[in-house]
Amino acid sequence: xxxxxxxxxxxxxxxxxxxxxxxxxxxxxxxxxxxxxxxxxxxxxxxxxxxxxxxxxxxxxxxxxxxxxxxxxxxxxxxxxxxxxxxxxxxxxxxxxxxxxxxxxxxxxxxxxxxxxxxxxxxxxxxxxxxxxxxxxxxxxxxxxxxxxxxxxxxxxxxxxxxxxxxxxxxxxxxxxxxxxxxxxxxxxxxxxxxxxxxxxxxxxxxxxxxxxxxxxxxxxxxxxxxxxxxxxxxxxxxxxxxxxxxxxxxxxxxxxxxxxxxxxxxxxxxxxxxxxxxxxxxxxxxxxxxxxxxxxxxxxxxxxxxxxxxxxxxxxxxxxxxxxxxxxxxxxxxxxxxxxxxxxxxxxxxxxxxxxxxxxxxxxxxxxxxxxxxxxxx
Amino acid sequence: xxxxxxxxxxxxxxxxxxxxxxxxxxxxxxxxxxxxxxxxxxxxxxxxxxxxxxxxxxxxxxxxxxxxxxxxxxxxxxxxxxxxxxxxxxxxxxxxxxxxxxxxxxxxxxxxxxxxxxxxxxxxxxxxxxxxxxxxxxxxxxxxxxxxxxxxxxxxxxxxxxxxxxxxxxxxxxxxxxxxxxxxxxxxxxxxxxxxxxxxxxxxxxxxxxxxxxxxxxxxxxxxxxxxxxxxxxxxxxxx
Numbered sequence: 001x002x003x004x005x006x007x008x009x010x011x012x013x014x015x016x017x018x019x020x021x022x023x024x025x026x027x028x029x030x031x032x033x034x035x036x037x038x039x040x041x042x043x044x045x046x047x048x049x050x051x052x053x054x055x056x057x058x059x060x061x062x063x064x065x066x067x068x069x070x071x072x073x074x075x076x077x078x079x080x081x082x083x084x085x086x087x088x089x090x091x092x093x094x095x096x097x098x099x100x101x102x103x104x105x106x107x108x109x110x111x112x113x114x115x116x117x118x119x120x121x122x123x124x125x126x127x128x129x130x131x132x133x134x135x136x137x138x139x140x141x142x143x144x145x146x147x148x149x150x151x152x153x154x155x156x157x158x159x160x161x162x163x164x165x166x167x168x169x170x171x172x173x174x175x176x177x178x179x180x181x182x183x184x185x186x187x188x189x190x191x192x193x194x195x196x197x198x199x200x201x202x203x204x205x206x207x208x209x210x211x212x213x214x215x216x217x218x219x220x221x222x223x224x225x226x227x228x229x230x231x232x233x234x235x236x237x238x239x240x241x242x243x244x245x246x247x248x249x250x251x252x253x254x255x256x257x258x259x260x261x262x263x264x265x266x267x268x269x270x271x272x273x274x275x276x277x278x279x280x281x282x283x284x285x286x287x288x289x290x291x292x293x294x295x296x297x298x299x300x301x302x303x304x305x306x307x308x309x310x311x312x313x314x315x316x317x318x319x320x321x322x323x324x325x326x327x328x329x330x331x332x333x334x335x336x337x338x339x340x341x342x343x344x345x346x347x348x349x350x351x352x353x354x355x356x357x358x359x360x361x362x363x364x365x366x367x368x369x370x371x372x373x374x375x376x377x378x379x
Numbered sequence: 380x381x382x383x384x385x386x387x388x389x390x391x392x393x394x395x396x397x398x399x400x401x402x403x404x405x406x407x408x409x410x411x412x413x414x415x416x417x418x419x420x421x422x423x424x425x426x427x428x429x430x431x432x433x434x435x436x437x438x439x440x441x442x443x444x445x446x447x448x449x450x451x452x453x454x455x456x457x458x459x460x461x462x463x464x465x466x467x468x469x470x471x472x473x474x475x476x477x478x479x480x481x482x483x484x485x486x487x488x489x490x491x492x493x494x495x496x497x498x499x500x501x502x503x504x505x506x507x508x509x510x511x512x513x514x515x516x517x518x519x520x521x522x523x524x525x526x527x528x529x530x531x532x533x534x535x536x537x538x539x540x541x542x543x544x545x546x547x548x549x550x551x552x553x554x555x556x557x558x559x560x561x562x563x564x565x566x567x568x569x570x571x572x573x574x575x576x577x578x579x580x581x582x583x584x585x586x587x588x589x590x591x592x593x594x595x596x597x598x599x600x601x602x603x604x605x606x607x608x609x610x611x612x613x614x615x616x617x618x619x
Contacts, residue, residue, distance in 0.1 A: 002498050009486035287482045290443060291496050291543075292471020294464060372443045376478070 007304055010281075018309065021273050025313020025355075026320065028266045029348050033321025035255045036344040040177070041329075041337045042251045043242075051211040053113070055240040056204040056221060059231035065200035066230050077224060079209050079217050084109035085201035087190055089183075091154035091163060093144070100140055102154065102183040104190035104202075113205055116174045123148070123169030131189055134165035137180030141170050143328075154183075159194050177337055205237070263355055270359035274306050278363040285367050286375030295368045302364035303357060310356025314349040321348075389416035390551065390583055391440065396449035398435055398606070409435045410606040413449070417551075422577045422584045424594045427603035433587040434555055436603070440585060441474045441553045442466045454550055471499050475544030479556040481536040483528040489515065489539045490524040496547040514542040517580075518572060534565030541572060551583040552576070558593055570596050 011018050056074070058064035065087075074083045089102035107128045111119065119127075119135055127133040136146060146152065150167045165185055173180050191198055208217055214236050221234040235243070278285070285298055322340050329338040393415035400407045409432045417423055425433045438444040439451060442458050450459045453473060461469060475496075483492045493514055497507045515521050518538040528536050537557060544552055554573065558566035570593055576582040577598075586597065594600045602610040 002504075005491055006484075006487070006495075006498075009484070009491070013486045283482060284484050287476075287478075287484070288495070289467065290441070290470065290476050292467055292499050294467050373438050376443075376482075 003301070007301065007308065010277075010301075011305055011308060013281075014277075017273060017277070021270060021309050022313040022316065024266055024269050025310055025352055026317040028262050029314050029317025029352055030320045030324075031262055031317075032259055032348050032351065033318050033340050033344065034324065035259050036348070037321070037325055037338055037340050039251060039255045040339065040341070040344075050116075050207075050237050051214075052208050053237040054206045054208060054214060054218060054221070054234055055237055056206060056232050056234045057202075057240075059222075059233045062203060064230075065197050065202060066204065066232065068199050068201055070201075070204060070225065070230075070232075073224065074204060074206055074221065077217070077220055079213055079220075080206050081209055082109060082112055082207040083204055084113040084206075085187065085204045086110075087187060087202040089154075089159075089185075089190065090157045092157060093152065093154055098144075100143075100181050100183055102185070104187040105184045106187050110184065113207060116178050117171045118174060119169045119171045127168035130166055130168050131186060132164060132166055133168040134183060134185045135169035135171055136167060136184070137182050138170050138172050139180035140183060141167070143181070159190070161193070163193075176339055176341070179337060263351065267355050267359055270306070270309070270355060271362060274302070274360050274363045275366075277305070278302055278367050282367075282370065282375045285370055286372045289370070289372045290376070298370070299364045299368035302367050303360045306360025306364070307353060307356045310352045310359075311349070314352025314356075317352070318345045318348045390419045390421075390454060391415070391417040391585075392450075392452040393440075394450045394452075396436075396439065396451065397447045398432070398439060398444070399447045408606055410439075410446070413606070413608055415601075415608070417583060417585065419583055420577065420581045421599060422574070422597045423586070424597035424600045425585070425587045425603055426589070426591075426594055426600055431603040432606040433603055437553050437555055437585065437587050441476060442470045471496065471547070473550040475547070475549040475552040477537070477540050477544050477552060477554040477557045479559040481528070481533075481540045481560075483536055483539055483543075485528050488525050488527055489520060489531070489542075492528070492539055493542045493546050495543060500547065510546050511542075514546040515539075517545065517576075518542045532565070533561050534568055537561065537565070537569050538572065541569070541576075545576065545580075545582070551585060554584060554586040556588055557586065558588070558590060566590070566593065 056066070056070075058066050066085075068085070071083050071085060074080055084106045086106070087104040089104055091102050092098065093100070111117075111124065117137075123135070127135050134152065140146070146167050148167055148170065152165045152167060154163045154165065155161075156163055165183075171180065187201070206221075208214060218234045218236070222232050225232040288298060288301075289295070318340075322345065325338055325340045393413055396410055396413040396415075397408070398410040400409055413436070425436060427433050435444065439446050440453075442461070446459055450457055452458070456469065456473075458466060458469060483489075484495070487495075490511055493511045494507055497510055500507075502510065512521065512524070515524060518541050520535060520538050520542065523531065523535060523539075526535075528539070531539065537560075541557075552573075557573070558569050561569060573584060573586075574596055577584055584597075586593075588594055600612050601608055602612075
């Protein structure tokens with residue numbers, strides 16, 4: 001505590017330099033926060049995927065359907081407890097920019113299969129009894145200001161016509177990362193109205209007894225439908241979500257590369273700044289040593305200054321990133337999970353401190369090794 | 380005093396002190412076989428041409444540098460064999476430095492500059508305040524505590540530096556041309572202050588200077604030439 005005035009006086013020796021260095025940290029950490037949010041948005045499906053769920057799609061492509069009759073055959077396979085199915089709808093609400101996922105689902109099995117989505121019983125029962133009913137995520141309802149009882153027109157794209165739905169229920173996610181931007185309606189309603197592929201579903205989701213036997217069951221399911229007109233490709237929900245993300249490119253690599261370059265640049269900038277700051281006051285550091293301050297004290301003094309700059313910049317950057325995410329998904333629907341978790345904030349500040357200590361280490365060691373006699377001769 | 384035959388109870392005893400520097404393949408003898416005894420309360424001035432070894436001797440006496448051979452004993456402690464960290468602790472307790480260029484920390488106030496040596500002690504904040512205010516009062520700057528070095532004249536800066544040197548009540552003061560950067564009037568004031576420290580507070584002062592007028596005010600002047608003490612002159616009434 002007693003040395004704080006000395007540390008702060010040194011930090012504010014060149015106010016503009018300190019402000020700019022703190023600013024460099026803040027900008028870098030803000031970017032780090034956003035990259036983390038984007039990574040999270042893309043990998044959210046992977047992170048929250050159920051370990052005991054498999055996804056069964058048409059072997060050719062996910063846009064090719066599978067017969068509804070597969071449901072009973074899947075249930076007969078030992079190790080499978082529950083089967084549900086769904087179709088992608090791809091409709092447009094008012095404007096094509098208003099993107100959100102719409103799924104035609106099985107009202108019999110949807111809730112049991114996805115217990116992480118919570119719908120009050122009363123609302124669910126109303127939805128089950130309403131052919132034109134829909135259940136929407138709370139994020140989606142908030143985005144468009146929808147309330148229970150609202151009637152929502154959706155314009156079909158690959159199934160033409162205007163489809164009107166009643167908002168009978170609003171679901172919440174159990175976890176922060178659960179996607180609350182989905183729109184569910186009756187699969188039967190879709191099947192009745194469409195002119196083609198009647199009796200076909202988009203994909204199946206199955207729940208298995210033992211996640212440890214997932215690999216074996218994946219093979220068993222695909223063997224069951226091998227050599228049929230609609231062969232299947234089964235995967236764990238996690239792998240399925242991961243392969244979905246991969247379609248956008250190697251997001252993880254991209255983010256790591258950008259983050260790495262940013263932090264490396266920050267390291268160089270801060271290292272250079274700290275080196276200049278130490279070089280400018282070689283004489284003062286020598287005087288401190290002459291007065292009886294130890295080599296280790298001088299090392300810690302320089303490192304503390306570097307760490308304080310990193311800490312303030314880090315906190316500022318992460319706070320700005322958090323504020324930015326609180327405003328919601330700026331893409332209006334492409335990144336439904338736009339959230340900066342506490343662990344990322346702590347990680348960001350830790351990385352900032354790591355950069356701070358690394359950048360300060362070389363100048364600090366130089367200051368520590370400084371010989372008083374040599375330094376005073378230079379003054 | 381200069382032949383090393385002084386009392387064994389002398390405050391500072393220097394025996395057979397050599398200091399060599401390596402410049403490329405060449406070895407330069409800066410100090411050669413120097414002997415010296417300084418008593419408590421002495422005011423000793425070192426004079427000599429540039430390169431005669433005055434500042435090197437001061438650095439060795441202050442524990443800022445280590446000799447090539449010989450010993451320095453201060454108040455019974457032989458400092459020549461101390462480790463770097465021990466020497467640092469010893470400096471904090473025993474030596475007060477006054478430099479030609481004052482060497483104050485520009486971002487600290489006069490008060491904070493003077494307080495620096497005390498931060499290494501176990502004194503409470505209130506005790507430190509008392510010591511700092513006393514030291515600043517001794518040098519006549521009680522009304523400049525919150526001034527930064529840039530707000531002070533050269534003479535005032537050197538007074539703050541003197542306050543910093545005496546605040547922890549060190550065993551002796553080492554002054555490296557303390558008036559070298561000052562005009563005559565300010566130099567006189569500083570020398571008056573140093574004389575007062577010797578006379579009233581019984582401080583032991585060792586000073587390097589080129590100025591004969593400054594040297595006249597010391598009890599003892601020692602002349603160095605090519606690393607050897609060649610002449611000693613004492614004020615009348617001071618034993619040599």
